[in-house]
Amino acid sequence: MLDALFSPGSVAVVGASRSPDKVGNRILANLIECGFTGQIVPVNPTASEILGLRCYPSLREYGRSVDLGVVVVPRPAVMAAVEDCIGAGAKALIVITAGFKETGPEGADLERELVRLCRARQVRLVGPNCLGLLNTERNLNASFAKVWPARGHISFMSQSGALMSAILDHAALHRLGISKMISLGNKGDVDENDLIAALAADPDTNVIVGYLESIMDGDKFIRTAENAAARKPIVIFKSGVTQAGVRAASSHTGSLAGADIAYGAAFRRSGVIRAETFEQMIDYALAFTMQPLPKGERVAVVTNAGGPGIMAADAIEQIGLTMSPLSEATRDSLRGVLPEAASSANPIDVLGDADAGRYAAAVHAAIADPQVDAVIVLLTPQAVTRVPQTAAAIADAADGSKPVLASFMGGRDVAPAIKLFMERGLPNYPSPERAVRALNAMCEYARWLRRPPRIVARFPVNRRRVERIIARQLRLQQHQVGEVAAKDILRAYDFNVPPGFHALTREEAVEAAERIGFPVAMKIVSPDIIHKSDIGGVRLNLDSPEAVRDTFDLMMLRIGQRLPEARLEGVYVEKMCPRGREVILGMTRDPQFGPMLMFGLGGIFVEVMKDVTFHIAPITQEEARQMLESTRSYALLRGVRGQARVDIDAIAVSLQRISQLVTDFPHILEMDINPFIVGPVGGVSLAADARFTLRSAR
């Protein structure tokens, strides 16, 4: 898909320089030194030869075609250089030069012009303001990075060129194998979505790793990532998660950071494994690139010391994996190969004097156990430990049928073992806790792969009715939809709503109450009042015509006095709701990822305990259930302390109906049903109050 970028036959460096401290020299040198076998064409009007290659004043003068153009000229010359490349038939461009969107409005204008030109000519553009890219399989180093990594199957993309340098420097020391690495720069044209799709199709890549500060198109990201993640794991480290982070981001590459919760929901939905730190990003990449996925979450630990075994067991339990009991057969076979004092339980303690053979036997036995899905091997360098021999034996024992992750703890003495592990494809971590966390990332991805197919239910609804209500509100410029119209919308989507009538006069109110049957609730109707109860606009349990009359008059009088500007449009008279568990169902539209459904238990659970979950719409029944289950207060719905279980299905179905509603109507910017009253199983659940916020256009 991005062949011209990753596998060009010829590369032009426009802005190639003779001066060794110039970026334009570095890139040319990198192309030559890293062994690119295609044609390399330096372009510079003031030189006839650079680094032994004939140099041309322009590609027009060069006369033949090039596949990839790397542009490093000063900003004012960029447009001409790009035109020159396109004229020479370039299918892809990398603009290294900075000074575009990241510097302000003028740079942004220039960038837009640049992108427009490329798109008009169907040329893909990486950058501007980037470090370039590299592809080890083609010996293509079209970047000014100082380091050329070993070949491997991890492909990285990074929105920070500096971080790309740090990763390459890390790779150089730790012999991390890399397939492709792309500096995203300002993402003028090629962005994370293009690269995820391309790398998913790339046979040399087995794990896609990204550092991102923003995402360009959230909808597309979810679709692209979901498709790609079905083929190979995607690990993303997204920074700018807190307010302080966001402030720093907005002063950085000029991109707007979306809300962290939305990113979390989008990643969860699309199977992207989220790294929370720089170290996790590399830790996870290593595990995914080197080891098969676990089929389950039962872990065995092999160790030559009790302490690290305890650490691993702690970490396994805390992160939610299982320390698997070993099968009787495994324990028998371990007893046959281990000394008497060793532990054949899990952790399998091979003792401080364990040699390579004893370690290998234990790892073998653990892998062979049908009750074990993954093995973590720990080693401390003790007096008689022969570290490299042991590492080799463990690497032999790890046969690729189940994931094996190592933590050889220490420094000087374990260094040769870690080197051997890197060569043999066995990931090693400096501490048991990090090995466990990496394994957990594998389990999380494997769980996502095993998920049931996503089937979004479509309920029969009265869509036309909602269209009319929304059109009317928008015509009246009433973007806040009050209770009366909100409940009409909900009724049209088959929500259970208490019977109620809009009454403009006292007598209409009495008539409505009599039609509904006492007792009733009465609520003020006004386009100017959102929080009705705060100003005395809600009265409950009115049990007689007199009470209705008195309340009507008092409400009009007092609210009229308190808010003389508010347009009062009568009252809403409604049947009293039964008591029940109150929950909040809602939706807010994230600027990146679109409609995010929310669920939480009512009142303090949302406001004080912040015990809510979000999920990106459209949502399946399975996902709706997961939303409920992922709140801490879920136990209250299931029934605790002798309270009855409430109708959980009613909540799940309502979330799905909201999902359908907000997917059908992009005009709905925000909404909530608060409270939604959940009855007992088989009983009545209903939307007791609701409000919507509309926007004029999508």
Next chain:
Amino acid sequence: MLDALFSPGSVAVVGASRSPDKVGNRILANLIECGFTGQIVPVNPTASEILGLRCYPSLREYGRSVDLGVVVVPRPAVMAAVEDCIGAGAKALIVITAGFKETGPEGADLERELVRLCRARQVRLVGPNCLGLLNTERNLNASFAKVWPARGHISFMSQSGALMSAILDHAALHRLGISKMISLGNKGDVDENDLIAALAADPDTNVIVGYLESIMDGDKFIRTAENAAARKPIVIFKSGVTQAGVRAASSHTGSLAGADIAYGAAFRRSGVIRAETFEQMIDYALAFTMQPLPKGERVAVVTNAGGPGIMAADAIEQIGLTMSPLSEATRDSLRGVLPEAASSANPIDVLGDADAGRYAAAVHAAIADPQVDAVIVLLTPQAVTRVPQTAAAIADAADGSKPVLASFMGGRDVAPAIKLFMERGLPNYPSPERAVRALNAMCEYARWLRRPPRIVARFPVNRRRVERIIARQLRLQQHQVGEVAAKDILRAYDFNVPPGFHALTREEAVEAAERIGFPVAMKIVSPDIIHKSDIGGVRLNLDSPEAVRDTFDLMMLRIGQRLPEARLEGVYVEKMCPRGREVILGMTRDPQFGPMLMFGLGGIFVEVMKDVTFHIAPITQEEARQMLESTRSYALLRGVRGQARVDIDAIAVSLQRISQLVTDFPHILEMDINPFIVGPVGGVSLAADARFTLRSAR
């Protein structure tokens, strides 16, 4: 205090061996090779010379005295070897030999005998079943570890010999400076408390670091650690925190792991900084040993790349520290030294082409800013970055007035800088997140040092009365104290308890109700019934003599039918409690650390949300307030959503009274007041129900 261990004039190795693969050879070789300048005496009846030293069949034959004996003979010969050492005047012993408590009852017996012998002769014993110890200042390597570390000011103690090996191996690679390192082994005599006290007094140690799987004496630990932490930081990594961990521990050194929450409370109380992982333990040790403590929590970040700056800002905010705005003066001075495109806000972005001078100027300016308490310096190795020069300039700029922590990210190119930092006393971390976490540990310790003096209030109470109640319960073998007696105890400690009377007959119940005034509550009294409401033993709002009579008879009838074995001792008639916010106050006695006070909001907050805090008694007013504030639901007490603030002081005082009660009476094993009803400020708060569990002897 443990001079003979750390600074002996002479050392005997009893069990010295000629065979290079024997531990008894390794220890002797370590003593010689590491340059111990005192007398070294090998003891072995079958050799006349080992490693060039004259060897004696016994210390009796040697004839002179030794200060420290290192015993490595086989287990059956240990007692005789120890006696030989003591006979030669040894003041301290290290028993390397294994096969004691960790192997079962027989080994435990032998260990007890060994310890008895040493204590009778006032000889301190390290081990048995340990790796030995080392002290770099004295060139004393009385261990069989393979690595001799550089001198430094970190002192380690480890309950796992293997982990000691791993730390030493890590130290060898990363040039970590160490003062003393002790393998605790079975802790037969010398334990963590002895070592914390000794290392606190040791002028060569500036941070005490421990890996522990258990603590021998919780009370003493708190006292010892609190005193030591007032002098220098203590970092402890305690493993065995989860159920899986605990199972692994019990099969390890035979020590029982206490409850994790109790360890957390004990560490918090005594100022111990808890490391959650092996890496954190070393990360924190590095920060504490190298940098001064921060005076506050406002952090400035200096970086040559936006991405890592965002990561640091994210981590700072997430962990609860503050990204400090810089003062105008600092921003002015930064504008003077940085290029125009650089950011003089926080993070201070010195740009990708920053040289050493620009970095130094930025670090200088950040340190000089009165609004900054600590500085984190990030670097990615970019095209023109001169890494070692930059590191040297930063090390010069870090003048020791405020903590400076670095994260030079990468591998190969940053390695020389990290080496330089280690030499110059500037801690470097592989990622910004780890630097931030280490800084946070420093802030946590500095906060503990700044805490107000602990003044435990003593309330005037009727202690005699409680003594009589408890004595009576114990005489009757009633370890479960029911509501009637429980409330008598609370009244004696001046808790507000609703008026109530124990009534044995129907007419006594009516009389009691009339004395109290209607409405009343009625509760069954029986030593055999703990959960009264579960069997219909609680009725509320009885508003007339008839209601009291009927309820009495029905309760006796129905409970008698349901629990024919239960002894029914009438009812407790009590004034109805006012409504109010319900909280739970309680105490459970941890086997290690003694009475742990608990606080939580009632009902679901405790049972579903697990939103509770613990603190070790006795407690100060400050600590009681902190307990309340550290629950998520605290906002409900302060008043949210228009609800009134409740009487928080009433809760804090009640916790202090419970603290006094359970400190006064070790017989109280557990208790709770559930619910404690908190009224509005200035109103009535009271203990609505309570129960105690007693134990016969302390």
